[in-house]
Amino acid sequence: MSLLALPEAVATRSLGVVSALTALVMAAATWRYRGDLEAERPAALVRFANGRLRSPESLRFTVYRSRDTAHPRKRHRRILVSETERLCYVGHNFGSGVMRCNSLCRYFVGVLDKDSGQMEVYNAEMFNMQPLLSDNLIPDDTKDYQKKSYREKVDLCIEAFGTSKQKRALSSRHMNAVGNDIVSTAVTKAAANIIDAKGVTALMQDVAQDDVQTISTFLPPCHEDADRPEHVYKFEDILSPTEYEALRVPAAALASATAEDIAKKAEERSHCSFVLEELKFLPADEKSRDHKARCLWFLDTLIKFSHLKVIKKKHPMGPECPHIISRKLMKNFTSLTYNNGSVQNLVSASMKAKITAYVILLALHINNFQTDLTVLQNDMKLQESRILDIAKALRLKISKAKGGLGLENDQNHKLGTLSLPLPMQKAPAGQRKRKKIN
Known part of the structure; x- marks a missing residue:
C-alpha cells in the first residue's frame, strides 16, 4: 500500500x-x-x-x-x-x-x-x-481562571476561538472602556474647573436658560411683530389647508353631536375632558361649528397620541384617522430609534413637549386666545411645572382662576392668555425653585 x-x-x-x-x-x-x-x-x-x-x-x-x-x-x-x-x-x-x-x-x-x-x-x-x-503555560493551574468573571471568561473564549467579527467587536469594546475612563476623568476635572471659575449660581442660571431654549426648538414659528394675537402663531403653521380639509369627515360626528351624544361620550370617556366641555358650546353657525369641531377632533387626537410610547402600528390612531393626519403625527411628533435590529418610532419626552405646545395653541385658537392650562395638564397627564414651562416658552401670560370644567371648585386653575405685547422669556419656575433650595 x-x-x-x-x-x-x-x-x-x-x-x-x-x-x-x-x-x-x-x-x-x-x-x-x-x-x-x-x-x-x-x-x-x-x-x-x-x-x-x-x-x-x-x-x-x-x-x-x-x-x-x-x-x-x-x-x-x-x-x-x-x-x-x-x-x-x-x-x-x-x-x-x-x-x-x-x-x-x-x-x-x-x-x-x-x-x-x-x-x-x-x-x-x-x-x-x-x-x-x-x-x-501551566495547564494544571486554574486558580486565576476561576477568579475571573463570566464576562472575562467569554472574552478569553472569543480571543481563542471567536470569529473575526467577534474579535473586532471585543477589541472595540476594550478600546471604548479605556476611552470612557479617560473621558470620564477629563470631564470630572473640567467640571470642577468650571464650577470653581464660574460658581454654582451662574451655572444654575445657564441651565435654566438652556431649558427654555430646548423647549423653544419644538415650538411653531412665532411672529413677534404681529399686530393681532391670532397672527402670532398662525393657524396655517399648526394645520395646513390640506390637513384641515382632511378633517372634515372625521369631525362631522362631533359637529352633529347632540346633548345625549355628549353625555354618552362623557360616560364612555371616549374624549378628553377639554373636548367634552367644549362640545357643549358649539356655535350655531354651521361654518363656525364645523371649524371648531375640526380643531377639537385634532386636539383630541394629539392628546391621545401623546399617551403612546413606542409606535408599533402603521395607523396608531385607527382607520378613521385620515392618512395625511397619520403621516403628520408620525413625521412631526415622533423620534426614530433603533431597537432589536429594527427602526421604531418613539414618542419621547421632547416630542411630548412639542405635542403639548401644539395642543395649547389649538386651545388658544378655539377659546379666543385664553385657555385653562390645568384642564389640559390633567388630560395630558403632565406635571404643572412642565406645562407652565411650555406655556411661558410660548410667551403666554399666566394667571389664576377658580374651578370650572368639571374639576373641584377649590382647585386653583392656571389660565394662559396670548396677548400683545408679548412678555419677555423667563427661566422656568422649576429651575428657580431648585436654585433656592441650593
Whole structure:
C-alpha cells in the first residue's frame, strides 16, 4: 500500500482529476473515488512551519471538531494538535491564519493496492502546523481562571476561538472602556474647573436658560411683530389647508353631536375632558361649528397620541384617522430609534413637549386666545411645572382662576392668555425653585 496526495485547481473538472490520477498510476490500475474517510471528515495533510521533523513516525495527532453541527460553516471547523518532546504544534482550517491554498485548491489522498492495482481516492485538507509558544503555560493551574468573571471568561473564549467579527467587536469594546475612563476623568476635572471659575449660581442660571431654549426648538414659528394675537402663531403653521380639509369627515360626528351624544361620550370617556366641555358650546353657525369641531377632533387626537410610547402600528390612531393626519403625527411628533435590529418610532419626552405646545395653541385658537392650562395638564397627564414651562416658552401670560370644567371648585386653575405685547422669556419656575433650595 502507498499514499498519494494530489492538488486540484478550482477550475479543474472531474474529468481532469481522472486524467491526472490515471497518469500517475500504472496503466492497468483502476481507481475509485471514496469522498471523506469519515462522514464530513476529510483526510489531514500537514506541514510544519518551522522546519522538518527528525522522527515524524513517532507523532500522534488529536483532532477537535466544532460542536455546532447545525451551522453550515462552523460544522467543518477543525483544530489539529500534535506534541513532540520539545514543542506543541497547532493547526486549524479557519480563522485569519488559515492557509489560502485550501480555498484555491482541492486536495486528494490516493491509497494504492499494488497487488490488485486498485486505488481508493479520498478528500484531503491541508493543515499548517504552527509551534505553540508560551512562557507561562501551566495547564494544571486554574486558580486565576476561576477568579475571573463570566464576562472575562467569554472574552478569553472569543480571543481563542471567536470569529473575526467577534474579535473586532471585543477589541472595540476594550478600546471604548479605556476611552470612557479617560473621558470620564477629563470631564470630572473640567467640571470642577468650571464650577470653581464660574460658581454654582451662574451655572444654575445657564441651565435654566438652556431649558427654555430646548423647549423653544419644538415650538411653531412665532411672529413677534404681529399686530393681532391670532397672527402670532398662525393657524396655517399648526394645520395646513390640506390637513384641515382632511378633517372634515372625521369631525362631522362631533359637529352633529347632540346633548345625549355628549353625555354618552362623557360616560364612555371616549374624549378628553377639554373636548367634552367644549362640545357643549358649539356655535350655531354651521361654518363656525364645523371649524371648531375640526380643531377639537385634532386636539383630541394629539392628546391621545401623546399617551403612546413606542409606535408599533402603521395607523396608531385607527382607520378613521385620515392618512395625511397619520403621516403628520408620525413625521412631526415622533423620534426614530433603533431597537432589536429594527427602526421604531418613539414618542419621547421632547416630542411630548412639542405635542403639548401644539395642543395649547389649538386651545388658544378655539377659546379666543385664553385657555385653562390645568384642564389640559390633567388630560395630558403632565406635571404643572412642565406645562407652565411650555406655556411661558410660548410667551403666554399666566394667571389664576377658580374651578370650572368639571374639576373641584377649590382647585386653583392656571389660565394662559396670548396677548400683545408679548412678555419677555423667563427661566422656568422649576429651575428657580431648585436654585433656592441650593
